Amino acid sequence: LNIALLAGDGIGPEVIDQAVKVSNAVAAKFGHEIAWTSGLTGAAAIDAVGEPYPDSTHEICMAADAVLFGAIGHPRFDNDPTAKVRPEQGLLKMRKALGLYANVRPTFTFPSLIDNSPLKRERIEGTDLIILRELTGGIYFGARGRSEDGNTAYDTCTYTKDEVTRLAKLGFELAMTRGKKLCCVDKANVLETSRLWRQTVQAMEKDYPEVTVSYEFVDAVAMRLVQWPNSYDVLITENLFGDILTDEASVISGSMGLMPSASKGVHTSLYEPIHGSYPQAAGKDIANPLATVLSAAMMFEDAFGLTEEAEAIRVVVNKSLADGIVTEDLAGKNKAYKTSEVGDWLA
Amino acid sequence: LNIALLAGDGIGPEVIDQAVKVSNAVAAKFGHEIAWTSGLTGAAAIDAVGEPYPDSTHEICMAADAVLFGAIGHPRFDNDPTAKVRPEQGLLKMRKALGLYANVRPTFTFPSLIDNSPLKRERIEGTDLIILRELTGGIYFGARGRSEDGNTAYDTCTYTKDEVTRLAKLGFELAMTRGKKLCCVDKANVLETSRLWRQTVQAMEKDYPEVTVSYEFVDAVAMRLVQWPNSYDVLITENLFGDILTDEASVISGSMGLMPSASKGVHTSLYEPIHGSYPQAAGKDIANPLATVLSAAMMFEDAFGLTEEAEAIRVVVNKSLADGIVTEDLAGKNKAYKTSEVGDWLA
Ligand SMILES: CC(C)[C@H](C(=O)O)[C@@H](O)C(=O)O
Numbered sequence: 271l272n273i274a275l276l277a278g279d280g281i282g283p284e285v286i287d288q289a290v291k292v293s294n295a296v297a298a299k300f301g302h303e304i305a306w307t308s309g310l311t312g313a314a315a316i317d318a319v320g321e322p323y324p325d326s327t328h329e330i331c332m333a334a335d336a337v338l339f340g341a342i343g344h345p346r347f348d349n350d351p352t353a354k355v356r357p358e359q360g361l362l363k364m365r366k367a368l369g370l371y372a373n374v375r376p377t378f379t380f381p382s383l384i385d386n387s388p389l390k391r392e393r394i395e396g397t398d399l400i401i402l403r404e405l406t407g408g409i410y411f412g413a414r415g416r417s418e419d420g421n422t423a424y425d426t427c428t429y430t431k432d433e434v435t436r437l438a439k440l441g442f443e444l445a446m447t448r449g450k451k452l453c454c455v456d457k458a459n460v461l462e463t464s465r466l467w468r469q470t471v472q473a474m475e476k477d478y479p480e481v482t483v484s485y486e487f488v489d490a491v492a493m494r495l496v497q498w499p500n501s502y503d504v505l506i507t508e509n510l511f512g513d514i515l516t517d518e519a520s521v522i523s524g525s526m527g528l529m530p531s532a533s534k535g536v537h538t539s540l541y542e543p544i545h546g547s548y549p550q551a552a553g554k555d556i557a558n559p560l561a562t563v564l565s566a567a568m569m570f571e572d573a574f575g576l577t578e579e580a581e582a583i584r585v586v587v588n589k590s591l592a593d594g595i596v597t598e599d600l601a602g603k604n605k606a607y608k609t610s611e612v613g614d615w616l617a
Numbered sequence: 618l619n620i621a622l623l624a625g626d627g628i629g630p631e632v633i634d635q636a637v638k639v640s641n642a643v644a645a646k647f648g649h650e651i652a653w654t655s656g657l658t659g660a661a662a663i664d665a666v667g668e669p670y671p672d673s674t675h676e677i678c679m680a681a682d683a684v685l686f687g688a689i690g691h692p693r694f695d696n697d698p699t700a701k702v703r704p705e706q707g708l709l710k711m712r713k714a715l716g717l718y719a720n721v722r723p724t725f726t727f728p729s730l731i732d733n734s735p736l737k738r739e740r741i742e743g744t745d746l747i748i749l750r751e752l753t754g755g756i757y758f759g760a761r762g763r764s765e766d767g768n769t770a771y772d773t774c775t776y777t778k779d780e781v782t783r784l785a786k787l788g789f790e791l792a793m794t795r796g797k798k799l800c801c802v803d804k805a806n807v808l809e810t811s812r813l814w815r816q817t818v819q820a821m822e823k824d825y826p827e828v829t830v831s832y833e834f835v836d837a838v839a840m841r842l843v844q845w846p847n848s849y850d851v852l853i854t855e856n857l858f859g860d861i862l863t864d865e866a867s868v869i870s871g872s873m874g875l876m877p878s879a880s881k882g883v884h885t886s887l888y889e890p891i892h893g894s895y896p897q898a899a900g901k902d903i904a905n906p907l908a909t910v911l912s913a914a915m916m917f918e919d920a921f922g923l924t925e926e927a928e929a930i931r932v933v934v935n936k937s938l939a940d941g942i943v944t945e946d947l948a949g950k951n952k953a954y955k956t957s958e959v960g961d962w963l964a
């Protein structure tokens with residue numbers, strides 16, 4: 271198994287280390303061999319070679335069967351959004367270059383962690399939804415600029431029917447393997463791109479007669495995600511709405527430190543925890559590695575079709591939760607284990 | 618007091634009736650006279666004259682010192698976002714024509730209703746925030762269209778420095794009268810318009826040295842609103858982000874049926890409940906009128922500077938909650954009163 275390893279910034283390297291340990295252990299147990307190839311990204315890459323997603327990293331990713339990713343972002347860039355080179359540019363460049371068109375973001379609950387949710391138990395119990403966020407189009411990649419005097423700015427959101435079809439197809443197919451409900455999230459009462467989304471999805475409905483499709487405005491979904499997250503199955507949406515809604519969804523489960531994600535690509539696919547680079551914890555060996563470990567599980571399953579291997583990882587993660595072999599964010603009044611100790615235990 | 622009355626669709630007319638009763642009672646008590654002038658809007662206006670915001674209604678609003686608004690929207694338009702004439706167009710046309718540039722959306726809690734919140738008590742207690750949403754710019758009003766074959770669509774988001782300054786000024790001033798904290802919500806790591814927002818607000822900081830200003834990305838705010846809503850004071854943001862975040866914020870208090878709002882205008886200002894037209898309840902005399910009554914209180918205070926009158930309305934609303942003179946959504950196992958009965962009692 272040929273895997274590119276992009277540890278990135280902040281806690282990225284620490285949590286990636288644990289996912290590597292666990293992946294190697296699973297590979298050994300099931301008789302696979304993994305060839306890991308590391309590449310630089312983010313602030314780490316800016317420091318080393320002046321660019322957040324260097325060509326050398328891109329080549330590593332293109333040559334791999336899957337990419338395991340930590341996190342990027344560094345506080346020294348945060349209050350300077352106009353800095354010439356920023357870690358996030360690397361992220362966007364990587365998404366575009368690898369054709370990572372669909373960000374797959376599950377939100378589910380762990381029974382033992384449900385009381386960590388800001389929501390009441392009865393609101394969150396049973397939640398098991400997936401948001402598919404379009405990741406290489408929309409206002410993230412449209413034309414933007416300023417007037418000559420700098421006093422007027424614009425951004426352009428563009429979508430083509432093919433872009434919508436590609437994402438929606440994944441959504442319909444995913445819904446077929448699950449609860450058979452698909453919600454198309456848009457703002458079709460205002461935006462032309464949203465009307466294109468809605469028409470395109472409407473035209474696809476007949477090919478998936480078993481899937482119940484609903485169309486909801488993004489503002490309504492922002493509400494319902496807090497009120498009744500367990501009423502959703504699969505949601506599909508454009509890039510910017512997806513950015514906002516996936517983050518909103520991530521905090522409702524109470525298990526943000528455990529949520530994995532995948533980004534399906536044209537060339538290769540990428541697996542990453544959703545928690546970000548969490549710079550305050552970097553280097554302290556306290557970050558929760560479970561989301562990254564579960565991202566590796568997604569990788570085994572999606573990228574290599576290795577379902578048993580993925581399941582083995584999920585089983586041991588559940589066991590670590592049940593036995594309290596967890597980092598300080600989950601330990602409560604019990605003993606907190608170090609990041610590396612949790613990784614060793616899982617492996 | 619010259620007030621334009623736009624009842625609109627769904628439960629609009631019923632809840633507006635109660636606000637009129639209460640306003641008239643307050644006016645009588647404090648020695649004012651109110652001249653109400655009604656205008657058609659929304660689906661009701663489409664049915665009557667073919668347009669959701671007819672010129673005659675605009676003239677009524679322009680001649681008034683304030684506009685009291687119910688709600689617009691009708692289900693028969695909902696699944697047809699491409700219909701030629703839609704109620705929402707009236708809303709957008711009205712906002713633009715009246716120059717309603719700032720939507721003021723408070724989220725606060727009523728101690729007696731706190732357990733209705735989907736959030737746990739300790740998360741929501743003490744929440745008292747205001748989102749200022751820019752309402753006449755951005756992607757709502759930019760150029761949009763399709764390619765000739767219909768397969769590519771675009772929308773444009775535009776902002777000028779003056780538009781940002783006008784909204785931010787209101788935000789700084791509001792913060793000065795409250796907790797002196799201002800959060801500028803943007804996506805400055807991606808969007809040029811957001812960078813203009815951030816720069817403009819940054820340049821204004823020196824004029825309000827007492828206000829602590831923070832800059833947060835919209836995705837982070839979508840999370841923190843669910844996690845720690847009580848950490849915010851005043852938030853300012855652009856039109857589309859504001860649409861999503863104000864609706865998200867509205868459900869966290871557990872008192873959506875009570876949340877009023879104001880839209881500050883160049884020509885006149887408008888006051889409305891945030892709950893929408895709620896067509897399922899229309900005509901049944903069961904809708905909760907309190908948000909509209911509290912919007913009238915905002916109107917007395919903001920549009921006419923009548924603080925005591927506003928306070929009198931708030932006091933009687935609190936009393937209705939304490940005495941259980943409430944509609945079915947708040948009654949629990951106790952007797953539910955009709956919309957009109959609540960209005961009579963308050964008056
Ligand atoms: C860092 C930023 C550009 C990025 C995005 O908005 O896509 C992040 O928020 C994410 O969701 O991965």
Ligand SMILES: CC(C)[C@H](C(=O)O)[C@@H](O)C(=O)O
Pocket residue numbers: 459460489705708860
């Ligand atoms: C109906 C729609 C156009 C409107 C908006 O998006 O502004 C509504 O959602 C609102 O927030 O008032």
